[in-house]
Amino acid sequence: MPVPSIDSLPVLADKLESSKRAAAYRAIDENIDFKTDKVIGIGSGSTVIYAAERLGQYLKDSEYSDLVSEFICIPTGFQSRRLILDNGLKLGSIEENSMIDVDFDGADEIDDDLNLIKGGGACLFQEKLVSTSSKKFIVVADYRKKAPKYLSTNWKSGIPIEIVPSAYVRVSDDLKKLGAKHVIVRQGGSAKAGPVVTDNNNFLIDADFGMLENPAQLHDKIKALVGVVETGLFIDNASKAYIGNADGTVNVFTK
Numbered sequence: 001m002p003v004p005s006i007d008s009l010p011v012l013a014d015k016l017e018s019s020k021r022a023a024a025y026r027a028i029d030e031n032i033d034f035k036t037d038k039v040i041g042i043g044s045g046s047t048v049i050y051a052a053e054r055l056g057q058y059l060k061d062s063e064y065s066d067l068v069s070e071f072i073c074i075p076t077g078f079q080s081r082r083l084i085l086d087n088g089l090k091l092g093s094i095e096e097n098s099m100i101d102v103d104f105d106g107a108d109e110i111d112d113d114l115n116l117i118k119g120g121g122a123c124l125f126q127e128k129l130v131s132t133s134s135k136k137f138i139v140v141a142d143y144r145k146k147a148p149k150y151l152s153t154n155w156k157s158g159i160p161i162e163i164v165p166s167a168y169v170r171v172s173d174d175l176k177k178l179g180a181k182h183v184i185v186r187q188g189g190s191a192k193a194g195p196v197v198t199d200n201n202n203f204l205i206d207a208d209f210g211m212l213e214n215p216a217q218l219h220d221k222i223k224a225l226v227g228v229v230e231t232g233l234f235i236d237n238a239s240k241a242y243i244g245n246a247d248g249t250v251n252v253f254t255k
């Protein structure tokens with residue numbers, strides 16, 4: 001079955017979903033070299049669902065199927081493993097494939113320099129492991145994610161930080177000393193009494209530092225705290241961002 005052209009797709013009733021699908025489909029169409037790429041990163045969240053779906057469409061197209069069936073897809077967590085398997089793609093591990101050709105992932109906020117806040121879906125450590133192991137890291141997102149200037153303008157939940165569970169009091173105190181206005185250990189809400197536990201059996205802290213004029217410097221300071229595994233600030237990592245609009249058009253930002 002040939003890969004459907006983006007223009008021929010039925011319009012989705014939900015404009016936000018349309019924008020995510022348009023961004024992810026175009027990102028896949030324009031950033032995989034089907035002849036030379038072999039190892040593909042598949043991130044987490046609701047937008048990357050459409051990236052895995054598009055790759056699944058290529059798998060069913062006889063012109064591409066032999067090549068795509070040989071692709072090894074590297075997940076960034078439990079949800080992304082399922083996306084790979086549910087779309088018929090070959091699941092691989094980062095232990096066996098430490099060099100990734102191209103990675104597709106979502107973001108919670110994106111600034112003009114393509115610095116990102118990630119971790120809204122609690123997968124930031126594996127997302128960073130995969131994105132920083134990739135020759136190209138392509139961000140797929142909807143129109144709500146572009147910061148007018150500074151990160152933490154639209155994303156108000158704070159910077160997600162993965163921490164070793166026993167260090168949560170110490171790291172919370174240290175983050176306040178670094179200037180965080182509000183620090184919480186992320187809770188499971190009605191789905192779980194107590195903290196969210198990541199795919200790596202760690203906790204997450206969301207730390208609100210207000211708008212970030214120098215995200216690189218803040219990342220370095222947080223990363224240096226004892227107990228911090230990784231921060232959700234992705235600095236100088238993304239190669240391009242595909243941001244879908246409500247009308248189905250897509251803006252592409254390049255570094």
Ligand SMILES: O=C(CO)[C@H](O)[C@H](O)COP(=O)(O)O
Nearest residue numbers: 045046047106119120121123
């Ligand atoms: O960082 C993430 C998960 O840890 C996601 O990529 C981020 O939250 C974006 O998700 P969505 O595409 O659902 O907006």
